[in-house]
Amino acid sequence: MAGANGVRWAHVGLNCQDQQRTEEFYTRWFGFRRARVVETPDVRVVFLRNDAACLELFPAQAEPAARAGGDGPPNPGSVRHLAFQVDDLDAFLAAADGSFDVSLGPLGFDEHIPGWRTVWVTDPDGVVVEVSQGYVDQDPAELA
Template sequence: MSGGDTEDLRWSHAALNCRDIDATAEFYCRWFGFVRAAAFPVGDTKIVFLRKGDAYLELFQAAEGPADDAARGDGPVRAGTLRHIALRTDDIDRVLARMGPQAQVSLGPLCFDEFVPGWRSVWVKDPDGTVVEISQGYKDQTTGGEDDAQRH
């Protein structure tokens, strides 16, 4: 079974829901060699990107209380669960057009120019309901490498 031309899609990241973003970031940096690549404010919390080579982890604050089991357009929010997987491309619109009606969009496309100019994402669901983010234009905020990873 072929889905057509997919050469423009590359692995991007896995997104994790965390009880304590800083503790989770420290764990992956200390024990697995990730470095802090970016952090963005979101309301009263933040989103943190960790990088090891070409692999990224995106860390979200987990929901607390009755909403723990709720799913949003970008995936489930309960601590200890995978929120979504992500692929990157140079052209989200082309990917969505190629997918046609099989693109079950759950959120977006959204623009994140206030954080990184040109960064856009859309979230779609696979046949089992797993959320897949398709992103274009993301770039790391930091340039200092390991030293930046130790400063949470």
Template sequence: MMRWAHVGLNCRDQRATEEFYTRWFGYHRARAVPVGDGEILFLRNGDTYLELFPVPSEPPAPTTTADGPAQPGAVRHIAFRTDSVDALLAAMGEDAHVTLGPLDFDEVLDGWRAVWLRDPDGVVVEVGQGYRDQEAIEITERENHV
């Protein structure tokens, strides 16, 4: 079964983008994932999510990463949830044009796994399994240590 997961957004200022969507559109922080010197933020409103990626304010030239375009203001990828990434890839066969993964994120959340695919028009589509929101206490503790 396939379910909507999120849209990944590239942000010049993650905090400003988070404030915008929480203040005006009813989102709240569901998870913060440390990556290098920064973090990726997941915002939730009901069953919809936004995934906020930090990017330099002015990248030198248009670039595309395996998980989507890296320009500020660009939609990085769209994402869906499934019960099994491996079963989906097996069912898709040659239609699965993998750009990244499958990758396991057990160091962040046990059972979290994802693969990124390119659709016929070149849009990157992430398909993941096992994601769960972070407990509120974990988010508060992380923010206090940043």
């Protein structure tokens, strides 16, 4: 759905120590597929797509930053985390069978939204990824 002036979400670009390993993480656990590879003399960029969501994987050109814990880095200018929803958080974690580095949770937020549960994990490059079940938007009438 396009917003004002036809603007719509496009993608998130991630710097990766190992593009293949990062691609495998997002394709295996989050349903992405390779959509395009762009090769230039200076860089190889891998585009991944899951419906309207798109990730752009760049080769890192600097040393890794300190890994964030919890639900992501709190400093300005940083992406705190990427987020995905699943129907059943326990089934998702059981299927992962310890394959994730969990940085926080799972936690429940029933006091905010009944049934909302979340865990935060890290991808191969230390990007914090939130996986939730049960989140729903607030009724627009309550937002006014």
